[in-house]
Amino acid sequence: MNDLGLQNDKDWVVVGRFGRPHGVKGYISVHSFTEPRQNIFSYPDWYVRKSGRWQLLNIISAEEHARSIMVLLKEFQVREKVAELTNLDIAIPAGQLPALAPGDYYWHQLTGMMVVNAKGEELGTVVEIMATGSNDVLVVVGKKRHLIPYRPGVVVLEVCEEKRKITVDWDGEYL
Numbered sequence: 704m705n706d707l708g709l710q711n712d713k714d715w716v717v718v719g720r721f722g723r724p725h726g727v728k729g730y731i732s733v734h735s736f737t738e739p740r741q742n743i744f745s746y747p748d749w750y751v752r753k754s755g756r757w758q759l760l761n762i763i764s765a766e767e768h769a770r771s772i773m774v775l776l777k778e779f780q781v782r783e784k785v786a787e788l789t790n791l792d793i794a795i796p797a798g799q800l801p802a803l804a805p806g807d808y809y810w811h812q813l814t815g816m817m818v819v820n821a822k823g824e825e826l827g828t829v830v831e832i833m834a835t836g837s838n839d840v841l842v843v844v845g846k847k848r849h850l851i852p853y854r855p856g857v858v859v860l861e862v863c864e865e866k867r868k869i870t871v872d873w874d875g876e877y878l
Contacts, residue, residue, distance in 0.1 A: 713797070714796060714797055715750070715757070715794040715795070715796060715797060716794060716795055716796075716797050716799075716800060716809070716811050717736065717792045717793065717794050717811070718735070718736055718737055718743050718746060718749075718793055718794065718795055719733050719734055719735045719736050719737070719743050719749075719792070719793040720733075720734045720736070720790065720791065720792050720793060721733060721734075721751070721788040721789055721790065721791050721793065722734055722771075722789065722790075723786075723789055724782045724785050724786045724789070725773050726782070727782050728775065728780075728782075729775055729776070729779060729780040729781050729782055729784070729785050730764075730766070730773045730774065730775050730785070731773065731774060731775075731776070731779070731785045731788055731789070732771050732772065732773055733771075733772040733773070733774055733793065734772075735772060738834065740772065741767060741772070743772070743793070744765065746795045746799055747762075748795060748796070748799070749762065749793050749794075749795065750793070750794045750795065750796075751788060751791050751792070751793060751794070752791065752792065752794070753787070753791070757794065758778075760776050760777075760778060760779075760793075761776060761777035761778065762774050762775070762776060762777075763775045763776065763777050763780075776788075806855065806862075808862060810832045810839075812864070813829050813832060813841070813853075813862070813869065814829050814830070814831070814832065815828060815829060815867065816828065816829050816862070816867045816868060816869050817866075817867060817868045817869070818841065818843045818845075818849070818851070818868075818869045818870075818871060818873075819868060819869075819870055819871070820870070820871055820872070820873045820874065821860060821870060821871070821872055821873075825845060826843050826845050826847075826849050826851075826871070826873065827843040827844045827845020827846070827847070827848075827849065828843065828844060828845065829841050829842065829843055829869065830842050830843070830844045832853070833850075838852050838853055838854055839852075839853040840852055840853060841853050841869070849873065851871055851873050857872070858871055858872055858873060859871055860872055
């Protein structure tokens, strides 16, 4: 439990992950999962799960470099202490996400959904989504692994949030 009353994993959205400590002053690298990567700073309240509890982090300083983001946190200003965060997820309460237009979805909403084709054949579950530049790709794992372009109205025929099901125009024989 935490001070926000958010208990379930579905109450949280992972927006990044901590990397390695950097230097001796307590900075740590951040791998942002937002697009563009600096959008992670749109969320002022970052949380990390430590000892089974979500803990609020306070950013003192942030530096954006060509290939990385570095932050200094109030609670972890010593290299040895900040090293405890390495490989831990950065999350925000799901309620902080801006509302999307109807028919638009965040990746975390699609992950875990069952995927069936127009013939009703189960292809598997969305385990990951990859950004490719031209369009996102659903990584679907079932009897086979499928890489299905996320193209609403073309390949993706329907997303049913209530049934947690995505219907696609995709032959089960495709790789």
